[in-house]
Amino acid sequence: MKKRVMMLMSSVLAAGTLLAACGEENNESTPINDGGNNANEAADNSADENTGNNEAAGEGEAFTAQMVTDIGGVDDRSFNESAWAGLTLFGEDYPNAEVGYVQSSDASDYAPNLNRIAREGTDISFAIGFLMEDDIKTVAAQNEDQNFAIVDTVVTDDNGDLIPNIANITFAEHEGSFLVGAVAAMQSETDHIGFIGGVEGELIKKFESGFKAGAKFVNPDIEIATQYAQNFNDASKGQQIGNAMYGNGADIIFHAAGATGNGLITDAIERAQDGENVWVIGVDQDQALTQGDWDDGNVILTSMVKRVDEAVYQVAESTMNGEYPGGEVLEFTLEDAGVGIAESRENVSEEALTAVEEYTDMIINGEIVVPKTDEEYEEFEGSL
Template sequence: MKKRFTVLMSSVLAATVLAACGNDNNENTTPVNEGNNDGNNNVEENVDNEGNNNEGNEAAGDGAGFSSKMVTDVGGVDDRSFNESAWAGLTMFGEDFPETEVDYIQSSDSSDYAPNLNRLAREGTDLTFGIGFLMEDAIRDVAQQNPDQYFAIVDTVVTDENGDMIDNIANITFAEHEGSFLAGVIAAMHTETNEVGFIGGVESDLIKKFENGFKAGVHSVDADIEIAIQYAQDFNDASLGQQIADGMYAGGADIIYHAAGGTGNGLFTEAIDRNEGGETVWAIGVDQDQALTEGDWSGGNVILTSMVKRVDQSVYTLSEQTMNGDFPGGEVLEFALEDEGVGIAETRDNVSDEAIDAVNDFRDQIINGDIVVPQTDDEYDEWYSSL
């Protein structure tokens, strides 16, 4: 069963974006992993060792006794992107319900996923998030070994060996292709070279949604624009991201969109270097409003826009829902364009009014069903052939 969720109040969402800019908020009743941003799986002192009884998984209205925690993927909690957005949402949940307990464990390597998830399970965490599709196998195993505890995974749907949904896993997905379509519209309306680029992290069905949505948006504006595509096969290698961006810019692209996590940070570095050298090139961010996140590119003014994916919203919403005794186990929760689960960032200083008008028009067409955005290569090829 797939459900859609409406957005939270705008004030909560705005505060969540601001929270994403740093990891030093210590106003929760739980330690916020001070000193755990160095990539080490060093969590002994940061997780409650008293052990919470998960029976009932329902807290009082103020959240007393409820715990919601997450395990990052290898990008780390300060990746300026996917993991950071998830932690921002969990942080905001802890601030709004100060009697709850929120925390994270950082994974240094994929081999950390199962041990980290198991650790939170042993300690009785009421709701444990696995952040990212790379955790699919680990969360399947840990959830099946702990059937009385609640888990959630972001960006994929986990089933058992028979293909059936697992009752104690909630599956969070996004319509990344729809948001990426709008990013493609903006890129197409701003390119001066008639060539743009896309950098992907690990090539997968998920990242293909970003790629194909972006290509469709570009070609909805101009079917003749060339699009360079390259995958890094890594979500945490900024130097490789910079190298790929260098090649694309040198080849003629003047705007590059990334869906590559920490690898994409290298795109911003390369764009700044080139602009400082007298060129005019742009980058398009992902997951968060990356013009607002802290990083080596801060103040570089090279980010044309970002495709915002409300991982923060999804984590907050599911935590509150579970706290109130309504855990959607075995269900798929989709956050799409129509409920603002994806979209274009609020920072639009570098985007023309003409492009914003076009984005709004295309957005309405997608929501109304007049445009069905392709997700796979085959869907894109069929879509493009109809132009």
């Protein structure tokens, strides 16, 4: 028996060595998170225009920017993917900068992953998503000389003060929502539209207020149904609410409800298949690319996008240039192209698109101040 085991073990060992040998030859393969750039490449490029950027990296050492994904992973077709696209582009534009990501497969990975990239001396570490709020706070306190940034939330210490080595990236969701609200009001045939929120709170209120303001701005008489699912992950609830809203005569519904919104899209597709003329306005990313397809088209009219890629790119860039916005709350607005209306807009009328451009300018110029809260919305509505 022992012999047999020995044989087996030695064959395992032999196979291991063999494979190892193959491995050596394969050494040339590029790791995925290298961003396609390394020192050699930068050296080769030294003759061309890229050299101008190298100085910015400082002291001849490569600038490094890395991100930790939340449990969605880097290919989640949402936040994480968008953030990584931004970092990748940053790596392409500045070949001397190294970019990378670390995926979290579980919420308990957040802290070690953030710690890991900070310990490597990463010049700026991004935490993608508010789920990492507590972890980044701890890790930032343990690595005081490292720079961090978090997307979609504002991290404060126990006294409510901002933390000097965390940059807080937020978005002016109300401004983007204003534009899709205007589109909805112009496209609605029943003059009745709807809004479905995830969990009621400061963040989702920004979507709601902006959307309603945009719609009322176009058509003060439009009817707007509003409901919260009190859940970001309940597709059946979303379907139920969507069904009720469409049933009551709304023909365009905007959702800011994460996966709950998928139920709304399901309901819209069913209705579209029955020949009804209903639409959904997507949120966060260009949802027409990922959802809403049916035999005869797509139920996503357009989407209100948050350009996490832009935000990550810009923060990485300013950090590289020595202007790390630590301890600040950065709001990415229409003006910074941080929010806006998605590329998929073939179902939106020309007229509405022209209006969107016009309103964009008006918001940027400050002619329209988009409300963020219920009170501001009431004031806004009164002023119309």
